[in-house]
Amino acid sequence: MIGRERSNRFAVACLVAAVVALLDQATKAIALTGLSQDERIPLLGNLLGLQLALNPGAILSLGGGATWLLTLLGIGAITLLVIAAARAGSGWWAVGIGLLLGGVIGNVIDRLFAPPAFGAGYVTDFLAYGNLFIGNLADVALGAGVVVLALSAWHRSRTRIGDTAATAGVTDDEAGGS
Numbered sequence: 125m126i127g128r129e130r131s132n133r134f135a136v137a138c139l140v141a142a143v144v145a146l147l148d149q150a151t152k153a154i155a156l157t158g159l160s161q162d163e164r165i166p167l168l169g170n171l172l173g174l175q176l177a178l179n180p181g182a183i184l185s186l187g188g189g190a191t192w193l194l195t196l197l198g199i200g201a202i203t204l205l206v207i208a209a210a211r212a213g214s215g216w217w218a219v220g221i222g223l224l225l226g227g228v229i230g231n232v233i234d235r236l237f238a239p240p241a242f243g244a245g246y247v248t249d250f251l252a253y254g255n256l257f258i259g260n261l262a263d264v265a266l267g268a269g270v271v272v273l274a275l276s277a278w279h280r281s282r283t284r285i286g287d288t289a290a291t292a293g294v295t296d297d298e299a300g301g302s
Contacts, residue, residue, distance in 0.1 A: 130212070137209035137222035144226025148261040149233060155250035155260075164252055177258040178238075178246035191235060191244040198232035216276040223269030230262030 159165070159176035166173045181188035205225040212218040231247050238245030249258040 130210070133212040133215060133218035134210050136215060137212055137218040137225060140219055140222025141209075141226035141229060144223060144262070144265040145229040145233065148226070148230030148265070151261050152230075152234070152248040152250070155248055159250055171254055173252040174250055175252040175258060177249040177252075179249050179258070180244075180246050183257065183259075183263070191246070195232065195235040195243045195245075198228055198235060201228045202232060214276060214280075216272060216279075220269045220272035220276060223265045223272060225269075227262040227265035227269060230260070230265070 155174070155176055159174055161176045161178070164173040164175040179185055179188075180191045182194055187194055202225065205221055205228065209218060209221045209225060212221055234247040235245045236243060238248065240246070247260065247262075249260045249263075251260060251264070252258045
């Protein structure tokens with residue numbers, strides 16, 4: 125039974141990753157054909173808009189001179205995330221890992237196949253967050269994955285505190301519960 129549960133969690137992580145990567149690539153294709161690098165289309169005033177940016181680096185264009193290194197790091201992250209997905213201990217953990225995996229895959233696809241060269245491609249960004257930075261759906265999935273994993277870990281730790289307190293005969297208030 126444990127093997128089947130683990131297999132199901134792995135399938136959930138892979139399905140989430142596939143959906144994220146497909147949506148990311150589809151929205152990037154739309155952005156490439158319909159948006160400009162010079163003009164921003166406001167969605168929520170100055171808070172959120174659409175504007176095309178081709179990013180050789182990571183977040184905030186960091187590492188733009190070493191795009192090939194970012195590609196290798198992305199491939200390494202994919203490998204580690206697939207291993208983590210195979211070991212996911214809960215459904216929420218599988219969803220979080222799937223979000224991370226899909227986000228990394230989406231951006232690595234750009235790095236591998238987008239101009240200017242194989243393995244050194246620029247990531248297509250189009251979600252303009254004020255004047256802070258421009259990102260894409262892969263970046264949103266990465267952030268969401270971190271939040272899901274953090275909340276899952278927090279919930280798990282709270283459950284363990286409650287279990288430990290109950291075993292020791294401690295009330296929720298004494299254990300730090302609400």
